[in-house]
Amino acid sequence: MRRVLEHDLQQLITEGQNDGELLTFFRTRVKVGYISIEDQMLYAEDDYRPYVLGQRDNTLSHVLVLPTTFAERRFIHEYDRINFQYSHGRIVVPPLDTFTSIWMGIRLAHELKHARDEFYGIEEYDDGGNVSIREYGLGELRANNLEMRLIDRATNGRFAQELQRLDIQLPSPDSGFPDRTCFIGTIELFSPLDSLFPPALSQAESRARGGAYTLAVNFLIVERLGLGLEGRLAVHRSVFESSQ
Numbered sequence: 001m002r003r004v005l006e007h008d009l010q011q012l013i014t015e016g017q018n019d020g021e022l023l024t025f026f027r028t029r030v031k032v033g034y035i036s037i038e039d040q041m042l043y044a045e046d047d048y049r050p051y052v053l054g055q056r057d058n059t060l061s062h063v064l065v066l067p068t069t070f071a072e073r074r075f076i077h078e079y080d081r082i083n084f085q086y087s088h089g090r091i092v093v094p095p096l097d098t099f100t101s102i103w104m105g106i107r108l109a110h111e112l113k114h115a116r117d118e119f120y121g122i123e124e125y126d127d128g129g130n131v132s133i134r135e136y137g138l139g140e141l142r143a144n145n146l147e148m149r150l151i152d153r154a155t156n157g158r159f160a161q162e163l164q165r166l167d168i169q170l171p172s173p174d175s176g177f178p179d180r181t182c183f184i185g186t187i188e189l190f191s192p193l194d195s196l197f198p199p200a201l202s203q204a205e206s207r208a209r210g211g212a213y214t215l216a217v218n219f220l221i222v223e224r225l226g227l228g229l230e231g232r233l234a235v236h237r238s239v240f241e242s243s244q
């Protein structure tokens with residue numbers, strides 16, 4: 001599993017180049033683990049050090065990427081709803097065979113970015129040990145910027161070209177964009193973007209791809225309206241809220 005995930009990343013990220021540090025982070029910090037259903041523990045693949053599910057690993061030296069046998073899948077489904085996520089030193093990825101390699105790599109890189117940021121203390125914490133809404137938003141922007149770069153690299157720049165060509169009407173000033181509303185695209189609108197990639201292997205992958213395209217379009221509108229960083233933060237929140 002580890003080798004497969006490393007391959008997924010390697011086709012997008014080259015060591016020593018822009019974002020290459022993330023590949024090193026994966027190689028040196030990430031341990032790929034699995035779940036034992038019987039005792040509800042996480043185990044790292046190589047040293048079998050057990051973790052109790054949900055327990056925080058303060059050292060963050062073990063970011064566990066969770067696995068994928070059929071039986072485990074049912075269990076993870078209940079526990080984490082099999083979605084990509086990062087939380088307190090633990091990355092969850094959906095079953096390997098439900099995502100194309102390229103999108104597994106893109107989404108894994110996104111979560112790795114969060115893990116790396118937390119590991120290096122990039123985000124500021126308040127006295128309660130939590131990140132503020134703004135810090136959280138900035139972290140998401142960093143992860144999404146990375147995601148957009150990787151998407152563009154994976155398509156040799158064609159994603160950005162197709163994005164610019166989409167027929168998008170700019171929202172009117174009284175529409176509430178970007179604070180209260182965002183642009184919601186359709187499958188038809190996104191099809192020039194989606195056809196740059198192999199067909200999605202699952203509903204979950206289609207949803208993840210649709211989410212990335214929605215963000216890309218909304219960031220483009222923010223750029224065209226000249227709304228800058230605050231606009232990007234606001235529209236990210238609006239997109240997130242509209243998907244709930």
Ligand SMILES: [Zn+2]
Pocket residue numbers: 110114140143
């Ligand atoms: Zn994120």
